[in-house]
Amino acid sequence: MIAGRIVDVYGDPVINARVVVEMRAADDSTKTVGGAVSDDRGEYRIGHVPAGSYVAYALLIQAVVMSPGGPREPPRVYYPANTARAAEAEVIMLENGEERDDIDFVAPSAPAPLSPVIAMRLQQAAAAGAQPITGSSIVRGRVTTPNGLAVAHAHVLLVAPADAVQTRAGLTDAQGGFEFREVAAGKFRVSASKAGFAPVTYQGGPAVISGQLADSRDVEVGTGETRDAVALHLARFGAIAGQVLDERGEPMEGAQIQVLHLRYESGRQRLTPAPAMAQPTDDLGRYRLFGLAPGQYVVAASVSGGRAPDVPGYATSYYPGTANPAAAQFVSIGLAQEVDGIDIALARTRTATIAGQVLTAAGESGNPGSLTLLTSVRSASAVNLSIGARLNADGTFEFPNVPPGQYVIRADRGRSQPWMEGAFGTLPVVVDGTDVKDLVVPTSAGSSVNGRFVFTSRDTSKLPRPSAFELRPLAVDPDLAPQNVATAAIHDDWTFEMSGLNGPRRLQLTHVAPGWALEEILVRGVDVTDRALSFGRREQSLAGVEIRLTDRVTTLTGAVVDGNAHAVAGAALIVFATDRSRWYPMSRYLARTAADDDGAFSVMGLPFGSYYAAALTKVPVAGDDWQDPAFLETLIPRTTSVTVSESETRPVRLTVRD
Numbered sequence: 001m002i003a004g005r006i007v008d009v010y011g012d013p014v015i016n017a018r019v020v021v022e023m024r025a026a027d028d029s030t031k032t033v034g035g036a037v038s039d040d041r042g043e044y045r046i047g048h049v050p051a052g053s054y055v056a057y058a059l060l061i062q063a064v065v066m067s068p069g070g071p072r073e074p075p076r077v078y079y080p081a082n083t084a085r086a087a088e089a090e091v092i093m094l095e096n097g098e099e100r101d102d103i104d105f106v107a108p109s110a111p112a113p114l115s116p117v118i119a120m121r122l123q124q125a126a127a128a129g130a131q132p133i134t135g136s137s138i139v140r141g142r143v144t145t146p147n148g149l150a151v152a153h154a155h156v157l158l159v160a161p162a163d164a165v166q167t168r169a170g171l172t173d174a175q176g177g178f179e180f181r182e183v184a185a186g187k188f189r190v191s192a193s194k195a196g197f198a199p200v201t202y203q204g205g206p207a208v209i210s211g212q213l214a215d216s217r218d219v220e221v222g223t224g225e226t227r228d229a230v231a232l233h234l235a236r237f238g239a240i241a242g243q244v245l246d247e248r249g250e251p252m253e254g255a256q257i258q259v260l261h262l263r264y265e266s267g268r269q270r271l272t273p274a275p276a277m278a279q280p281t282d283d284l285g286r287y288r289l290f291g292l293a294p295g296q297y298v299v300a301a302s303v304s305g306g307r308a309p310d311v312p313g314y315a316t317s318y319y320p321g322t323a324n325p326a327a328a329q330f331v332s333i334g335l336a337q338e339v340d341g342i343d344i345a346l347a348r349t350r351t352a353t354i355a356g357q358v359l360t361a362a363g364e365s366g367n368p369g370s371l372t373l374l375t376s377v378r379s380a381s382a383v384n385l386s387i388g389a390r391l392n393a394d395g396t397f398e399f400p401n402v403p404p405g406q407y408v409i410r411a412d413r414g415r416s417q418p419w420m421e422g423a424f425g426t427l428p429v430v431v432d433g434t435d436v437k438d439l440v441v442p443t444s445a446g447s448s449v450n451g452r453f454v455f456t457s458r459d460t461s462k463l464p465r466p467s468a469f470e471l472r473p474l475a476v477d478p479d480l481a482p483q484n485v486a487t488a489a490i491h492d493d494w495t496f497e498m499s500g501l502n503g504p505r506r507l508q509l510t511h512v513a514p515g516w517a518l519e520e521i522l523v524r525g526v527d528v529t530d531r532a533l534s535f536g537r538r539e540q541s542l543a544g545v546e547i548r549l550t551d552r553v554t555t556l557t558g559a560v561v562d563g564n565a566h567a568v569a570g571a572a573l574i575v576f577a578t579d580r581s582r583w584y585p586m587s588r589y590l591a592r593t594a595a596d597d598d599g600a601f602s603v604m605g606l607p608f609g610s611y612y613a614a615a616l617t618k619v620p621v622a623g624d625d626w627q628d629p630a631f632l633e634t635l636i637p638r639t640t641s642v643t644v645s646e647s648e649t650r651p652v653r654l655t656v657r658d
Contacts, residue, residue, distance in 0.1 A: 047283025
């Protein structure tokens with residue numbers, strides 16, 4: 001076994017560095033025998049290394065740097081000289097059964113992380129020979145944790161949005177302080193980031209600056225002015241650690257770990273993967289999940305990362321040791337909190353094989369393109385499991401080792417054009433531990449829809465361009481539609497078309513030009529706006545559909561204030577119909593926006609009717625969770641009721657009720 005720690009020159013852990021161990025032969029040739037990735041503490045472990053002579057190096061994954069040449073190749077640091085030269089590496093002699101836990105590395109300090117846009121602008125400015133503009137102003141401040149502790153060695157960037165060449169970078173000192181001198185007068189954004197840290201308001205999701213999340217403030221400084229006390233706040237990510245054991249209590253090496261959280265998906269609450277960083281369990285069965293925002297999580301372990309298990313009889317197991325996600329225990333993580341001892345016992349269950357053949361739209365056997373087994377939305381399971389098939393050229397398939405549950409087999413050729421969905425078919429299947437074979441999954445070429453956009457405006461001489469609109473057939477039943485639905489092709493003469501549609505859909509404008517709103521959708525003179533339409537067979541195709549738009553747009557406008565009548569900048573606004581039947585995913589009767597710096601807001605294009613309007617200092621859910629009917633119900637006691645009419649601009653004053 002070889003283990004150790006990777007830190008930078010300041011003693012801070014280096015995260016996500018890959019350590020590689022190579023066996024060195026007598027002729028100095030090398031062969032890679034193992035590797036591991038450092039966690040948020042900079043620690044790594046490589047088990048089952050046989051006796052022999054080795055060299056080890058750390059491969060450092062660097063962020064985008066301020067260099068005209070663009071991103072650099074990940075550098076290597078060899079043990080123990082911490083040099084990039086392999087010839088200077090020390091040979092590590094390992095005896096049978098010996099464990100070395102002192103193979104440590106010191107890496108150079110990483111450069112300041114930049115967004116791709118800023119990095120590109122700097123490269124362009126450098127290529128053009130542009131020189132930084134200096135001045136007589138000073139910007140200084142401090143980066144701290146929420147409880148006031150200094151965040152030392154954090155990257156701080158000073159960026160002028162209008163002139164990237166003025167970008168300045170620095171590190172905080174031991175007290176978290178930073179200072180930029182000789183700054184030209186102007187408006188800047190000051191941001192701070194550090195590996196393993198995130199802004200206090202982080203709700204989970206993709207990183208915004210080259211793998212690191214930044215807290216930022218806008219500042220303006222005049223000539224000769226000193227801008228003091230720019231306060232930025234970062235908190236360590238949370239972490240969950242534990243061990244995975246088999247049914248005999250022995251450590252399970254190589255188990256895949258996943259952390260899940262409840263999210264509103266496909267019209268119901270489902271356990272979906274949460275943003276987190278993890279590696280397979282080591283030779284002691286240990287794991288560590290890090291990069292977690294505060295929240296409640298379910299931890300799952302499997303022997304093959306969520307696909308059908310390679311070992312028959314093992315199902316995905318949820319902490320503390322159950323194959324039933326409904327019986328899983330949630331693990332609560334607070335701000336910067338670490339929770340250890342979350343041990344998972346892998347559960348044995350009776351798995352089954354699902355097998356059969358896919359038929360093309362012509363009724364012949366053939367490869368459908370992709371074939372997956374998905375947890376049905378009708379299932380009682382809260383976990384959305386997706387398993388890929390062993391698929392042959394003649395369309396025969398097999399899903400091995402499937403745990404009990406209610407599933408849908410989905411065959412999808414995929415889109416050949418944005419407006420053309422490919423042949424598609426689904427088949428429900430229930431697994432109870434007995435093999436299910438000789439299934440036939442038929443596919444269909446689907447239905448087509450074509451028609452025209454019609455504008456009922458007072459002045460038709462000033463119409464927007466077709467590209468300003470987006471029409472999509474949104475799935476009503478996710479079990480019966482592909483994941484990526486079509487986007488209609490809208491032509492210059494305002495006709496549109498799309499084809500290959502299967503399953504119940506709602507024709508919906510998912511993007512509308514400013515100043516316009518959907519009035520109604522007509523099929524042969526019948527209003528089908530917001531209605532579910534059935535597709536799949538050729539005779540279910542629709543022609544002559546009218547998408548009628550109006551410039552008589554409703555506007556809900558006003559301001560958000562606190563209890564003292566002061567404007568609340570950045571407050572979240574959620575507006576939703578009083579009619580609960582309108583609370584379906586991506587409904588045009590639901591809207592969300594944010595107040596500007598003066599607390600002002602505007603929501604345009606709502607269909608006329610009655611609504612609830614709620615103002616919150618923040619939305620305590622991520623993504624589309626705000627559309628969850630259960631969440632909307634909780635808002636009703638603190639909402640203001642409003643009614644909007646056609647062409648009406650309705651003012652309303654909202655008070656935050658958090």
